Amino acid sequence: MTEYHIGVDSTDSAELGMCTTYLGALIIEEMEKLPVELSTYPELVRLNPNVPWKTRGNGAVALRFSGRRGQERRMFDTCCEMIEKYSIMEDPQTNPGLVVISGNVPEEFTETYHEALHRLMGTDEIIPLLKEHECLFRGWKNGRGLIGAVSAVGARFDEFTYEAILYRNGEVKDRERLVDPGSVREASRKHPSTFFNVDDRGDLVCIPHSPCPVICGIRGLEPVDTRSALLEVSAGRAERWVLWRTNQHTDVHIVAIDSLKDASPYSSVSLDVVVDSEPSYHGGGHLSIPVRDGSGHTMTAWAYEPTKGFRKELSGLIRGDSIRIWGSVREGGGRFERGINLEKVEVQELEKKRDLVNPRCPLCGGPTESMGKGQGLRCKSCGNREGLEKLPMEVKRKLSPGMIEPPPTAWRHLFRPSSVTPVKELEVAPPFHGLLFEDHQ
Ligand SMILES: [Zn+2]
Numbered sequence: 001m002t003e004y005h006i007g008v009d010s011t012d013s014a015e016l017g018m019c020t021t022y023l024g025a026l027i028i029e030e031m032e033k034l035p036v037e038l039s040t041y042p043e044l045v046r047l048n049p050n051v052p053w054k055t056r057g058n059g060a061v062a063l064r065f066s067g068r069r070g071q072e073r074r075m076f077d078t079c080c081e082m083i084e085k086y087s088i089m090e091d092p093q094t095n096p097g098l099v100v101i102s103g104n105v106p107e108e109f110t111e112t113y114h115e116a117l118h119r120l121m122g123t124d125e126i127i128p129l130l131k132e133h134e135c136l137f138r139g140w141k142n143g144r145g146l147i148g149a150v151s152a153v154g155a156r157f158d159e160f161t162y163e164a165i166l167y168r169n170g171e172v173k174d175r176e177r178l179v180d181p182g183s184v185r186e187a188s189r190k191h192p193s194t195f196f197n198v199d200d201r202g203d204l205v206c207i208p209h210s211p212c213p214v215i216c217g218i219r220g221l222e223p224v225d226t227r228s229a230l231l232e233v234s235a236g237r238a239e240r241w242v243l244w245r246t247n248q249h250t251d252v253h254i255v256a257i258d259s260l261k262d263a264s265p266y267s268s269v270s271l272d273v274v275v276d277s278e279p280s281y282h283g284g285g286h287l288s289i290p291v292r293d294g295s296g297h298t299m300t301a302w303a304y305e306p307t308k309g310f311r312k313e314l315s316g317l318i319r320g321d322s323i324r325i326w327g328s329v330r331e332g333g334g335r336f337e338r339g340i341n342l343e344k345v346e347v348q349e350l351e352k353k354r355d356l357v358n359p360r361c362p363l364c365g366g367p368t369e370s371m372g373k374g375q376g377l378r379c380k381s382c383g384n385r386e387g388l389e390k391l392p393m394e395v396k397r398k399l400s401p402g403m404i405e406p407p408p409t410a411w412r413h414l415f416r417p418s419s420v421t422p423v424k425e426l427e428v429a430p431p432f433h434g435l436l437f438e439d440h441q
Helices: 020-031 072-086 107-118 123-132 145-154 181-190 223-231 309-314
Strands: 002-009 036-038 043-046 059-067 097-102 136-139 161-167 214-220 240-246 254-256 268-275 287-292 298-303 322-330 339-349 353-357 368-370 377-379 391-395 402-404 433-435
Touching: 002 020, 002 072, 002 145, 020 036, 020 059, 020 072, 020 161, 020 240, 020 433, 043 145, 059 145, 072 097, 072 136, 097 145, 107 123, 107 145, 123 145, 136 145, 161 223, 181 223, 214 223, 223 240, 268 339, 287 309, 287 339, 298 309, 298 322, 309 339, 309 402
Parallel strands: 043 240, 254 268, 298 339
Antiparallel strands: 002 059, 002 097, 036 059, 043 059, 097 136, 161 214, 161 240, 240 433, 268 287, 268 322, 287 298, 322 339, 339 402, 353 391, 368 377
16 A cells, blocks of 8 residues: 655635635545545645735645555646636636655755745745655746645644635635525524624624635634534535545644744734824725834734724724733735734733823812813812822723634634644545535536
């Protein structure tokens, strides 16, 4: 028996459809016509969310098979044909990459996976590695997908979650999905280890509105539960499903740093900072929060409009508040300076907030009122105007220590919400994929 690993990346397009996971599903079916079978879950590998040239979620796939020796050339040729047939080559961002190897995964591939989560890589770093290990590989157009393909093959998850995805035919490009929302809500209730199905208002968040072949994706922490929940979703035009094991919602893209000077562009970081001055809103409803680290370096952290209530809560921060921030480092350029796009914030310690308030009357103890701008204060009970001045008084803060997170609609794939504890122990529970043709013809 031989182990085979296939990595594929960058076949889809944000505007024109496709999804590399869908191609993964089709490849699995073709491979199983050969004397090989999936040896574990197909893997959906999310990489650096900050790369400027990503297709949609910067997700590559790794498919691992075991079977009769000597199959790699046939596997490779079939994958090449399928990539050519299905990839959205006309999108300039789509630059497919394919890697097929047999035997053990080289250690350098796993190192590449970790690097590809944290920085921008070039194909010039990848191709020598592929040649050195005598891999079957091919890049289309600029070949950038090879970075994701090698990273996917090299991926080793310390922590992971699952996503069961239902697919329609890749030819269907409607933005509408024929999903019964009641069936999703019911499945979500019945399978509590699933998450990211429905938001606080009961709206479905697990259904894309793009022209891609994904009908619905159910994320979860238990494989059997996640698969069952998906298969209970009632949806028109469903053709196939795959249960992916994935690094989604694990924060594996985050590097803990001590100083803002180590916040390199295109990486994602977490560190403790102090709010340097009051947050303020800008055009488009984006909120900026100037922050300072322990050694005095400063930077601006941003919470964008689509994060909705997240911004509103953060707008309550004041100078001196101690917080921990998680976010991606935005490169400066043009009219923008380098900054951190916030993914979540932990309020650690709140500064005392003082506001100037009207004093009590020193003569009678009654409440006082302002008589208008620059007119001083007057006692509302006895009319006294003497010895009255606004006083700084501590006011109650609206914020309290703890996590502040955006709503699910604003989550990135790798974002780890405090409500999710990713899995560490692998439980292999096939089947990993299936066809639904007979139900829908
Ligand atoms: Zn008075």
